[in-house]
Amino acid sequence: MAEAIEFKNKRVLILDDDLGMRNTMRLILGTFGVTNTYLAATANEAVRRIQQESYDIILSDYFLGAGRDGQQFLEELRHNKLIKLSTVFVMITAERVYEKVVSAVELAPDDYLIKPFSGEQLRARLERTLIKKAAFAPVYALIESGELREALRACDGLMAEHPKYAIDFIRLKGDLCLTLCDYAEAEKVYRQVLETRAVPWARMGFGKALFMQDKFEQAEEIFLDVVEVSSQYLEAYDWLANAHEAVGNGAAAQAALAAAVEKAPNTLPRQRKLGDVARRNGDLDTAEKAYSTVVQNGKYSYFRRPDDYADLGGVMAEKGNFNEALSLMGEARRQFNHSPEASMCAAVMESIIHKKSGNDEDAQAALAEALQWQEDSKPEISNAMKLNLVNACYQSGREDAGNSIVSDLIRNNHEDKALMQQAERTFEALGRRDFGKNLIENSAMEIIQLNNQAVRKAQQGDLAGAITMLRDAATRLPDNLQIVLNAAHALLVFIDKNGWDQDLMADAKRYLEKGNAKDPSHPKLAKLNAMYQDVAKKYGSTR
Amino acid sequence: MTDQPPSVELAALLAGNIHEVKNLLGQLFLALDEASVTAQTECPKLAQRLTAMRLTGRRVHDRLLHILTVYKAESGFFAANLDAYDPAETIEDLVQEARSLAGMHLSIAGQSLSPASWYFDRYLVESALTNALHNSLRYAATRISLSARAEDGYLVLSVEDDGPGFPAQMLEGGVLPLHNGEKGSTGLGLFFSRTAAAAHKNRDKAGFVKIENGGTLGGAVFSLWLP
Known part of the structure; x- marks a missing residue:
């Protein structure tokens, strides 16, 4: 028997759309000593509660009504880092859907219970999960403070201490290697598991490690195999689609995503992706259907975005349904309470829609509104939205604004190949392929040269010179993560070599925070975060 | 219409x-x-x-x-979702379930001699074992024993009791009576367990169910063999 766990001080959140079940759960938790129970009937209510206070245990039903499910809820919590790694998340599910729950490879709940279950079963599951979390606590602490290298090293020691969780530690090691971009090592870790048993999560990890090493054909084969053997592993379809796209097979990518969407229509990021791929493939009907699901289901979600309306409106306009598209933009403005971001996005799309319908005057007016928003409140809009703005500018003859926005966009994202392709497609659609290509290449080249110059300086031993250049560039191009992170890298190397410097270290930290905020999964970030920790430790500073 | x-x-x-x-x-x-x-x-x-x-x-x-x-x-929906679990925990859970449902006259014992982890579908395995356990709870005289062990490359999970044992008809394995009114047995329980066991595959081996009379307690012995 495992050592007894004290439930009295645990804060438990119960999420279930059924009032009877919520109350029954509260009563049954009471029988083993839980006194701090909190109830939520909807995912949004639960998210609000979690943002305000933290919970030790979250018990969520899979069915939440209104087009939401417990898996989406969990994904939102994890993606937005609303719960700690130590928080216990247990999914409660009917037998009918339990395959879906156990098939969530990447963002699996800590455990699940299938209805009907007994109070004793619930107690035992919670107790074991809490004990297991305690064994992982040291690694979780390291991960949460960004010390991923240390976390990876700690796994081996803890594994020896807790042989019972060996498989779980190996799984975590694989995840960490992938996050640290140590793909060859990840490949090794997963291969080791696969030698004993072909478990789907290990095959997935193996496939990802191959994919990230650009071994697309091999990865494609693995993902095909996972999909064939475990058709419920929906994440495998996403990666299969990535692999298909990487080898240039857009139709197969769309088919893979469509298959997954059919099984789980509520997973909005995947619907979004299906819409994107279908639109690129010229299949406007499929794109419209996918985007429309995102807009409809997203209404209930805390994490909806104006972009979803823009995508749908764009496709409607491409199909010639201008009035429908315009009224959707009106809805977008209302849905987001006329926020600057939503208003700007809607204005951009309205300009494009009016132009397409032959109404030049209204197109001009809408574009003027969008540019006014940009100037007045500078709302953060996505890169895709910026390209829509560029499109609107050129269509309504605002050359200068278009040139400056697109150059700025490319200078800040010169490494984002997908975005550059998208930008090229935008110019192609405008019938200005060569003009666009030129503009894009020049903007990118400017940054590449700057970066190369800095790197050359560093290689020639002029680390200080390199730092000056990169810090200037980082100030000018705050959104270019390559520049910002290279600046951080150079600073850290400099400090490591030449000794502690409070100001430089503060700048390095600021750059890394920028990266952590903007793109937590940037391939260089984990490495640099780890390096920052090492340097800080070396000079005896604690963050 | x-x-x-x-x-x-x-x-x-x-x-x-x-x-x-x-x-x-x-x-x-x-x-x-x-x-x-x-x-x-x-x-x-x-x-x-x-x-x-x-x-x-x-x-x-x-x-x-x-x-x-x-x-x-x-309809072809039946599949096992394998992951690594600790068989000792499964036995622990069953012992708890048995104790919470047993009358005063029954003593329940549990024992695990298996490796620390094994790949199986926890839901299917627990469902099959609790079904066997519910039967034992009705037929056992004084004792029920639950155990896990490794044998021949299989994980063997057993439920044994000291009751009258399985009827001869069932042990012979031939065609099971679809309904034998008095005891209310439909044979579907065994069908479920066999389907659940067989869904566990490892390379060229598949899981199976063994039912016999005797064992350590002299009554019914239900065992799930998982590769």
Whole structure:
């Protein structure tokens, strides 16, 4: 028997759309000593509660009504880092859907219970999960403070201490290697598991490690195999689609995503992706259907975005349904309470829609509104939205604004190949392929040269010179993560070599925070975060 | 209105309703469990009656699960979701379940001599074992034993009792009577366990169920063999 766990001080959140079940759960938790129970009937209510206070245990039903499910809820919590790694998340599910729950490879709940279950079963599951979390606590602490290298090293020691969780530690090691971009090592870790048993999560990890090493054909084969053997592993379809796209097979990518969407229509990021791929493939009907699901289901979600309306409106306009598209933009403005971001996005799309319908005057007016928003409140809009703005500018003859926005966009994202392709497609659609290509290449080249110059300086031993250049560039191009992170890298190397410097270290930290905020999964970030920790430790500073 | 071919639709409709009934049972189980915990301190006699009611509830659920299994197996939905679990925990859970449902006259023992982890579908395995356990709870005289061990490259999970054992007809393995009125056995329980066991595959091996009489306690022995 495992050592007894004290439930009295645990804060438990119960999420279930059924009032009877919520109350029954509260009563049954009471029988083993839980006194701090909190109830939520909807995912949004639960998210609000979690943002305000933290919970030790979250018990969520899979069915939440209104087009939401417990898996989406969990994904939102994890993606937005609303719960700690130590928080216990247990999914409660009917037998009918339990395959879906156990098939969530990447963002699996800590455990699940299938209805009907007994109070004793619930107690035992919670107790074991809490004990297991305690064994992982040291690694979780390291991960949460960004010390991923240390976390990876700690796994081996803890594994020896807790042989019972060996498989779980190996799984975590694989995840960490992938996050640290140590793909060859990840490949090794997963291969080791696969030698004993072909478990789907290990095959997935193996496939990802191959994919990230650009071994697309091999990865494609693995993902095909996972999909064939475990058709419920929906994440495998996403990666299969990535692999298909990487080898240039857009139709197969769309088919893979469509298959997954059919099984789980509520997973909005995947619907979004299906819409994107279908639109690129010229299949406007499929794109419209996918985007429309995102807009409809997203209404209930805390994490909806104006972009979803823009995508749908764009496709409607491409199909010639201008009035429908315009009224959707009106809805977008209302849905987001006329926020600057939503208003700007809607204005951009309205300009494009009016132009397409032959109404030049209204197109001009809408574009003027969008540019006014940009100037007045500078709302953060996505890169895709910026390209829509560029499109609107050129269509309504605002050359200068278009040139400056697109150059700025490319200078800040010169490494984002997908975005550059998208930008090229935008110019192609405008019938200005060569003009666009030129503009894009020049903007990118400017940054590449700057970066190369800095790197050359560093290689020639002029680390200080390199730092000056990169810090200037980082100030000018705050959104270019390559520049910002290279600046951080150079600073850290400099400090490591030449000794502690409070100001430089503060700048390095600021750059890394920028990266952590903007793109937590940037391939260089984990490495640099780890390096920052090492340097800080070396000079005896604690963050 | 046009005539519809009823068979497939009907099966799906029934399956859907069984799921709903299972959800309701879920609430009932928890409510009964809570009532039984409360009764233990306030009214021990009632607690005993609640224990019997809880076992009946479990058996209702077992039956529903068996019917669903036939539906799933026929429509090709039946698959095992393997992951690594600790067999000792499975035995622990079963012992707890047995103790919470056993009358005063029964003593329950559990033993695990298996490796620290094994790949299996926890839900299927627990469902098959609890079904066997619910039977033992009805037929055992004084003792039930639950155990896990490794043998011949298989994980063997067993439920044994000191009751009268399986009827000869069942042991012979031939055609099971679809319904033998008196005991209410439909043979579906064994069908479920066999389907669940067989869904566990490892390379060229598949899981299976062994039923026999004798064992360490002299009564029924139900074993699940998982590769």
